[in-house]
Amino acid sequence: MKLASFSYQRPTALADAIQLISDQSRDIRLIAGGQSLLAALNFRLGEPDLLVDLNHIEELSGISATDSIIQIGAMTRHHEVLSSDLLAKHLPLITRAMREVAHPAIRNRGTFGGSIALADPAAEMPACMLAYNATVVVSGGSGQRRIGADEYFLGLYETALEPGEIIEAVEFQLPPATSFFAFEEFSRRQGDFASAGVAITGTDVKTVGDIRVVLFGVADKPVRANAVENALTGHALNEQSIEAAANLATEGIAVFGDGQTTEAMKRHLSKTLMVRALNQAAASE
Amino acid sequence: MEKISLNTVINGEAVQTEVEPRTNLVDFLRYEQGLTGTHVGCEHGVCGACTVRVDDQIVRGCLMLAIQAQGAQVDTIEGLSDNGRLERLQQAFLKHNALQCGFCTPGMLLTAIDLTEQPTAPNRDEIREHISGNYCRCTGYQAIVDAIEEVVNESNDGAQS
Numbered sequence: 240m241k242l243a244s245f246s247y248q249r250p251t252a253l254a255d256a257i258q259l260i261s262d263q264s265r266d267i268r269l270i271a272g273g274q275s276l277l278a279a280l281n282f283r284l285g286e287p288d289l290l291v292d293l294n295h296i297e298e299l300s301g302i303s304a305t306d307s308i309i310q311i312g313a314m315t316r317h318h319e320v321l322s323s324d325l326l327a328k329h330l331p332l333i334t335r336a337m338r339e340v341a342h343p344a345i346r347n348r349g350t351f352g353g354s355i356a357l358a359d360p361a362a363e364m365p366a367c368m369l370a371y372n373a374t375v376v377v378s379g380g381s382g383q384r385r386i387g388a389d390e391y392f393l394g395l396y397e398t399a400l401e402p403g404e405i406i407e408a409v410e411f412q413l414p415p416a417t418s419f420f421a422f423e424e425f426s427r428r429q430g431d432f433a434s435a436g437v438a439i440t441g442t443d444v445k446t447v448g449d450i451r452v453v454l455f456g457v458a459d460k461p462v463r464a465n466a467v468e469n470a471l472t473g474h475a476l477n478e479q480s481i482e483a484a485a486n487l488a489t490e491g492i493a494v495f496g497d498g499q500t501t502e503a504m505k506r507h508l509s510k511t512l513m514v515r516a517l518n519q520a521a522a523s524e
Numbered sequence: 525m526e527k528i529s530l531n532t533v534i535n536g537e538a539v540q541t542e543v544e545p546r547t548n549l550v551d552f553l554r555y556e557q558g559l560t561g562t563h564v565g566c567e568h569g570v571c572g573a574c575t576v577r578v579d580d581q582i583v584r585g586c587l588m589l590a591i592q593a594q595g596a597q598v599d600t601i602e603g604l605s606d607n608g609r610l611e612r613l614q615q616a617f618l619k620h621n622a623l624q625c626g627f628c629t630p631g632m633l634l635t636a637i638d639l640t641e642q643p644t645a646p647n648r649d650e651i652r653e654h655i656s657g658n659y660c661r662c663t664g665y666q667a668i669v670d671a672i673e674e675v676v677n678e679s680n681d682g683a684q685s
Contacts, residue, residue, distance in 0.1 A: 241546070241548075241551070242546040242548070243546065244544065244545075244546050245545055245546055246526075246545065247528060247545035247589075247591060249591075249594075270589075273587055273588065273589070273592070274569060274584070274587050277548065277569075277586070277587045277588070277589070278567075278568035278569050278587060280546075281548070281567045281568055281586065282567070282568065290545065290589075292592065294592065318581075341569075341657070342572070342656060342657025343582060343635070343638065343654060343657060344569075344572065344575055344582040344583050344584050344635070344657055345569060345584065345587075345657065347581040347582060347583050348583050348584070348587065348588065428656070429652075429653060429656040430656055430657060
């Protein structure tokens with residue numbers, strides 16, 4: 240089986256891309272890295288009339304920083320994110336998690352914005368975005384707007400993006416000097432989507448100031464483990480507090496088993512990975 | 525379906541042609557350029573048999589449209605073998621019996637170039653991690669890792685990462 244026929248446009252400016260996808264009478268798809276889209280189209284899990292290629296819009300690419308914000312352009316390739324010294328220094332969760340994203344060949348084409356737009360529930364970058372409470376910068380026919388991470392992931396492959404909108408960049412607040420992070424993932428093979436994963440950011444690990452605990456690969460989207468967050472805020476991380484908090488790992492979360500991993504296994508993995516991640520955080524001070 | 529123009533460089537030679545937008549890069553190379561050394565396995569990017577180098581980076585030929593190679597340099601096993609860039613790896617693969625049916629081998633070699641040309645020598649774990657996106661059903665990988673390790677150690681005169 241090969242891809243169904245489609246027309247193709249290759250705009251060089253964002254405004255032109257927005258114009259092209261504003262036509263709601265046709266099935267139009269954006270292609271960024273194409274590492275998920277083309278896999279789907281190869282199996283005809285989609286037969287768009289028109290593909291709009293974002294790869295020649297230079298303004299969408301690149302990592303930049305101001306005094307308070309780091310911005311990752313939507314078309315920035317995964318390998319550039321992985322090798323960025325700026326991100327390794329200020330957003331180390333992303334650098335750590337990117338090692339688990341697929342394989343080098345995929346990371347040479349796949350893009351940060353593409354991963355956020357697809358919002359696969361078992362993907363690493365959406366989880367990192369939620370853990371860092373980042374903001375998605377989006378442009379469409381009615382102009383530019385910003386969507387916070389907690390409002391962005393709505394359901395299975397469902398985001399707050401409206402038809403006709405394109406992700407321009409994802410913005411991260413520069414974390415303070417007291418910030419910590421942790422990351423754990425279980426997958427069957429190197430590079431696979433997570434069977435379960437934990438991504439944590441926070442401040443003041445000795446007495447846990449802020450903490451955001453994200454589970455991915457276990458629900459229809461990356462989710463905050465609110466029960467864990469509440470159990471740990473204001474407390475020290477020790478063997479007892481970690482065990483108690485990890486027992487609440489999937490409390491209040493609708494966990495879905497998939498073809499490979501049952502719901503029970505995902506709940507079990509969530510707890511085990513939570514313990515490991517919290518130990519990682521405790522050891523990082 | 526209507527074709528659109530494509531100007532690209534394949535194995536060092538300028539190619540100017542027309543392709544349907546839906547033709548993916550590996551099918552274009554195999555059917556329309558006759559370069560059948562690159563293989564098609566899973567068609568969704570996990571097996572690595574379709575690995576080619578575009579602007580000297582490994583990519584999945586099944587997850588790139590031919591028209592996306594507009595203005596790019598594409599290198600396949602044929603070109604990289606002919607120009608000698610793979611010579612040491614090919615010799616090492618033969619010596620260590622790192623191929624049996626050979627289906628994964630072009631993708632494996634093109635991926636291994638990254639390891640043999642990086643500034644410091646990767647260890648066996650790093651070699652395995654880098655080639656983890658190239659599946660081999662015959663060898664069990666050990667001989668492949670042995671072959672790559674031999675070449676990376678020569679290239680770096682033993683300097684370890």
